[in-house]
Amino acid sequence: MAANRHTADKTTRSGRTSPAAGRATGRTAERGTGRSAGHSRKATVSAASAVSASEAPEEQIDRRTRILNAAVEHFGTLGYYGTSLQKIATSVGLTKAGVLHYVGSKEGLLRLVLTEMYDQETNELLRECANQPRPLIAAMFRANVAINAKRPNLVHMFSTLSAEALDPNHPAHDYFAQRERDGVEQAMKVNWAVPEGIDPAEVMLAGFSMMDGVQLRWLRKPGQDFQTMWAQCEDVLFPMPLWEGYR
Known part of the structure; x- marks a missing residue:
C-alpha cells in the first residue's frame, strides 16, 4: 500500500x-x-x-x-x-x-523497507482480489495472515516503526497516517461478497485494527501460531449465522 x-x-x-x-x-x-x-x-x-x-x-x-x-x-x-x-x-x-x-539516504532506506519489503506482497494480494468476481473479505484476511506468518522479522519492524512514527516529526509519520486510508480505499475498489446490510469499509477497518493487535500478541510470545490466533478472532469479526456462506 x-x-x-x-x-x-x-x-x-x-x-x-x-x-x-x-x-x-x-x-x-x-x-x-x-x-x-x-x-x-x-x-x-x-x-x-x-x-x-x-x-x-x-x-x-x-x-x-x-x-x-x-x-x-x-x-x-x-x-x-x-x-x-x-x-x-x-x-x-x-x-x-x-x-x-x-x-x-537513510530516509530512502526506510521508504524501501516499508513499501518494497513490507507492502509489496499485501498490495499484490488486493490486486488479485480485485480480479475476482466476488471475493470474500474473510479469505483475504486469512491470506494476509498467511503472508505475515512467514515473515516475523518484517512484522516486528513494521510494529516497531508504527509505534515510533506516532511522533509527527518521524520520517515515516505520513506513511503510517496515510497507509490505512489508502488500504481501505484500495480495498473498496473490490466487489466483495458480504451479507446484506454490511458495509465492507467498516469491516476492513475493524479487520486491520484487529490484525495489528493480534500481531503484537504474536510477537510478544514467540512460538505461537499466528494463523491459529487469527482464526480465533474470526468469530468476532465475521459472526455466525450472519456471515454464513461469506467466510
Whole structure:
C-alpha cells in the first residue's frame, strides 16, 4: 500500500547535525586540512562508483537485498532513530558510502523497507482480489495472515516503526497516517461478497485494527501460531449465522 512523502530527520531525534552546523563544520575542516568540501564529495562519489563498476548486475542485486534485510533487522530491534547507516554497512561488510550508493539516504532506506519489503506482497494480494468476481473479505484476511506468518522479522519492524512514527516529526509519520486510508480505499475498489446490510469499509477497518493487535500478541510470545490466533478472532469479526456462506 502506497507510501507518501517522508519528513526530514529532526536534529534532536536523529542525532544528525543541522545544515548550518554542517556548513560550519565543513569550513573548519577545510581550514584544518586544506581539502575542500567538493573534494570530499568527489571522493564519496568515486567510492560509490567503484563499487558499482566492480560488480556484475546480479552482485548489485544481492548486495542491495542484503542491505534491505539488514535494515529490517536493525529497524525492528532498534527503531529508526536507534539505527545508523554505519551499523547497517558494517553488518553487511560495506562502507557507509557503499550503502548510500544503493539506497540514497537513510530516509530512502526506510521508504524501501516499508513499501518494497513490507507492502509489496499485501498490495499484490488486493490486486488479485480485485480480479475476482466476488471475493470474500474473510479469505483475504486469512491470506494476509498467511503472508505475515512467514515473515516475523518484517512484522516486528513494521510494529516497531508504527509505534515510533506516532511522533509527527518521524520520517515515516505520513506513511503510517496515510497507509490505512489508502488500504481501505484500495480495498473498496473490490466487489466483495458480504451479507446484506454490511458495509465492507467498516469491516476492513475493524479487520486491520484487529490484525495489528493480534500481531503484537504474536510477537510478544514467540512460538505461537499466528494463523491459529487469527482464526480465533474470526468469530468476532465475521459472526455466525450472519456471515454464513461469506467466510
